[in-house]
Amino acid sequence: MPDDRFFYISDISIINSGIKTQKEFIDMHNKGIFQNNQLWINNKLTKTINELGSSLPPRLKNRMSLLSIGVCDALDRGAGKDLKENEEIILFTCFGEIDTTNTIIKNIILDNYEHVSPTLFHNSVHHTSLGYFTIFKGFNNWCTTISDGLKTNLSFINFLNNNLLLNQSFAVVHGDEYSEFNNLDKNIQLELFPVFISYRVKVSGSSSGFKFINCFNSFEELSESEIFKISDNIFTGEAVFFKFKKSGINKNIFTEYPLVLDNPCGIIYRLAMPFYLNIKGISLVIENINKKYYCYEAKL
Amino acid sequence: MKKVFISSYSSVSALGIGNNESLNNIKTDKDFIYYPEKSDKFKLPYFKTEITHYKNVINKCSNISLKLLSLIEEYWLKLAPIPLFVSTSTGGVRETEDNYKNLINNKSDYPLLNKHYLNCISDDIKDKYKDKINNLFTISTACSSAGQALLKAFLYLKNGVIDKAIVIGVDSLSLTTMVGFDSLKLVSHTRSIPLSLERDGLSLGEGGGIVVLETEPSTEPVSEILSAHSTSDGFHISSPEPEGKQQAQCIMRAVESAGLGLNDIDYINAHGTGTLINDEVEMKVIKNLFPSGKTVTSTKAFIGHTLGASAIIELALIIDMLKENIIYQKMGKNTPMDKNYIPDKTINKKVKYFIKNSFGFGGNNVCLVLKKLINSMDKKSA
Numbered sequence: 001m002p003d004d005r006f007f008y009i010s011d012i013s014i015i016n017s018g019i020k021t022q023k024e025f026i027d028m029h030n031k032g033i034f035q036n037n038q039l040w041i042n043n044k045l046t047k048t049i050n051e052l053g054s055s056l057p058p059r060l061k062n063r064m065s066l067l068s069i070g071v072c073d074a075l076d077r078g079a080g081k082d083l084k085e086n087e088e089i090i091l092f093t094c095f096g097e098i099d100t101t102n103t104i105i106k107n108i109i110l111d112n113y114e115h116v117s118p119t120l121f122h123n124s125v126h127h128t129s130l131g132y133f134t135i136f137k138g139f140n141n142w143c144t145t146i147s148d149g150l151k152t153n154l155s156f157i158n159f160l161n162n163n164l165l166l167n168q169s170f171a172v173v174h175g176d177e178y179s180e181f182n183n184l185d186k187n188i189q190l191e192l193f194p195v196f197i198s199y200r201v202k203v204s205g206s207s208s209g210f211k212f213i214n215c216f217n218s219f220e221e222l223s224e225s226e227i228f229k230i231s232d233n234i235f236t237g238e239a240v241f242f243k244f245k246k247s248g249i250n251k252n253i254f255t256e257y258p259l260v261l262d263n264p265c266g267i268i269y270r271l272a273m274p275f276y277l278n279i280k281g282i283s284l285v286i287e288n289i290n291k292k293y294y295c296y297e298a299k300l
Numbered sequence: 301m302k303k304v305f306i307s308s309y310s311s312v313s314a315l316g317i318g319n320n321e322s323l324n325n326i327k328t329d330k331d332f333i334y335y336p337e338k339s340d341k342f343k344l345p346y347f348k349t350e351i352t353h354y355k356n357v358i359n360k361c362s363n364i365s366l367k368l369l370s371l372i373e374e375y376w377l378k379l380a381p382i383p384l385f386v387s388t389s390t391g392g393v394r395e396t397e398d399n400y401k402n403l404i405n406n407k408s409d410y411p412l413l414n415k416h417y418l419n420c421i422s423d424d425i426k427d428k429y430k431d432k433i434n435n436l437f438t439i440s441t442a443c444s445s446a447g448q449a450l451l452k453a454f455l456y457l458k459n460g461v462i463d464k465a466i467v468i469g470v471d472s473l474s475l476t477t478m479v480g481f482d483s484l485k486l487v488s489h490t491r492s493i494p495l496s497l498e499r500d501g502l503s504l505g506e507g508g509g510i511v512v513l514e515t516e517p518s519t520e521p522v523s524e525i526l527s528a529h530s531t532s533d534g535f536h537i538s539s540p541e542p543e544g545k546q547q548a549q550c551i552m553r554a555v556e557s558a559g560l561g562l563n564d565i566d567y568i569n570a571h572g573t574g575t576l577i578n579d580e581v582e583m584k585v586i587k588n589l590f591p592s593g594k595t596v597t598s599t600k601a602f603i604g605h606t607l608g609a610s611a612i613i614e615l616a617l618i619i620d621m622l623k624e625n626i627i628y629q630k631m632g633k634n635t636p637m638d639k640n641y642i643p644d645k646t647i648n649k650k651v652k653y654f655i656k657n658s659f660g661f662g663g664n665n666v667c668l669v670l671k672k673l674i675n676s677m678d679k680k681s682a
Contacts, residue, residue, distance in 0.1 A: 121480030131662025149417025
């Protein structure tokens with residue numbers, strides 16, 4: 001588990017169908033969207049994102065999926081800007097290039113194609129997005145893709161808590177696209193729309209930043225913890241957001257839910273929010289998985 | 301910094317289940333490639349792996365992984381709870397294909413989201429082994445996935461973040477990958493002969509490999525991972541950069557990090573897919589780095605290209621070969637690309653330091669430098 005050092009999140013870029021810039025993100029915050037679920041009804045997300053990847057060369061962009069374009073754009077606006085050659089880039093994606101894969105499976109299984117588009121096939125691997133980013137920028141950095149479907153949130157926490165101990169800066173990027181494929185599962189119905197984020201994680205060198213605090217085994221244990229008592233702000237997912245709202249606690253409660261809806265990787269956005277919004281004081285960033293509460297302190 | 305040892309390992313591939321069967325089958329020189337029948341949808345030869353399914357476990361990748369864990373269970377259970385790194389490029393694609401028509405026609409309650417995506421493997425492992433395993437995450441960088449998982453686990457152990465880990469690389473064949481690679485015109489119409497002048501493409505394969513890594517093993521380890529490095533070509537999604545500059549950089553950095561000189565390397569286990577371009581670039585890089593010659597082979601001649609699983613399956617197989625001081629070769633009557641590097645038949649060779657290359661789509665390069673520690677087969681070899 002991480003030690004007492006703080007880590008800093010910088011060079012953040014968040015993109016969905018509603019926002020692309022920090023100013024737009026702050027506007028959402030100022031309107032109270034992250035704190036007031038009554039305002040979510042007017043915050044409609046769409047399956048595509050207009051004017052995404054405008055800095056990409058057309059010859060590349062024409063071949064790329066929405067996922068790849070979004071990942072490249074988020075990196076280009078965020079953590080990829082001043083990337084050092086020894087910094088690792090890690091892509092988290094729940095579903096990878098699922099729309100491309102879905103087209104290939106459909107071509108083979110339903111349409112009985114003996115061959116598929118070569119471009120579609122080489123675009124179908126999970127690592128495609130980072131491959132395109134390195135081509136786009138001419139970068140030679142170490143790049144890794146981590147993907148665990150609906151459980152990619154826990155993978156992010158496992159990665160982060162271990163990787164922080166290496167004491168090296170690295171770039172995180174998350175991306176997922178919309179695909180009808182995910183609607184084929186009749187057992188799980190989720191609202192999933194394209195959403196992207198990138199940021200750099202580095203050792204803070206001061207007493208501000210974020211660090212992992214603990215994994216609490218119940219809501220009660222969390223509520224009685226010292227870090228909960230001293231926190232000014234709570235950042236959490238949708239379900240716990242409503243739980244806290246209902247409890248009437250006297251703290252600022254935020255959720256990234258209107259940004260990502262049911263995408264399981266909300267924690268990647270949530271952890272960056274205090275830094276992107278420059279929320280002063282002590283913030284408790286919570287991820288609830290299987291009745292466990294993984295908690296980070298973000299102090300600014 | 302800690303030392304990182306391989307204390308147990310195994311593989312499942314077309315060669316067989318476990319180390320002994322696999323090595324024995326290598327020695328027989330029998331060809332395990334499958335030539336499809338007229339009724340098969342995919343017509344080109346490939347290496348398939350037969351495996352018994354566990355009860356209620358749908359995915360072939362999960363079944364292979366559970367078999368791998370069971371093969372060395374006696375060893376790793378003593379270390380439990382133990383962190384697990386999974387690497388794969390296919391996950392549950394094969395099973396999605398089987399269920400796709402019914403899903404589209406609304407006639408299926410197949411749990412697609414839980415069985416298609418890559419977590420299907422670690423979920424099934426967790427279901428069986430529960431608190432014995434701490435799943436960390438699944439790495440998927442196409443054909444270099446297992447190489448990347450080894451690199452990540454190595455760094456965590458070397459830096460004292462964890463002191464032990466299981467790393468699994470696994471992939472199963474699916475029409476998506478078979479038709480896809482054929483569409484890229486990368487599949488051999490006869491059989492893959494990597495690193496030969498006559499090579500005309502890769503032959504696909506499936507299977508899995510497993511290694512237990514430890515910083516302080518309680519038993520005599522078989523190998524030490526001295527270093528690992530990764531670079532990106534930044535050139536093309538499915539073709540290596542023709543000069544192999546970043547492949548070369550990757551190998552050089554890995555050797556430097558190992559505290560070795562290039563001359564110290566005794567053997568290179570190439571990525572060696574058997575495609576015209578991969579083998580040409582990889583051999584160009586090797587010949588530039590090692591102008592006075594090195595022994596280079598590709599294990600894919602025996603098992604095909606097992607995609608995201610390849611680095612660990614091949615590592616498991618070469619550990620066994622090197623323990624016997626033999627580098628098995630399957631060149632047939634074909635001609636090595638360069639006889640100063642690539643043997644045309646099985647050779648006896650004592651190896652101390654060796655390299656494992658692993659490359660993937662997106663220009664993703666991984667190089668591992670290892671030290672062989674023991675010579676004879678022993679009970680850790682399952």
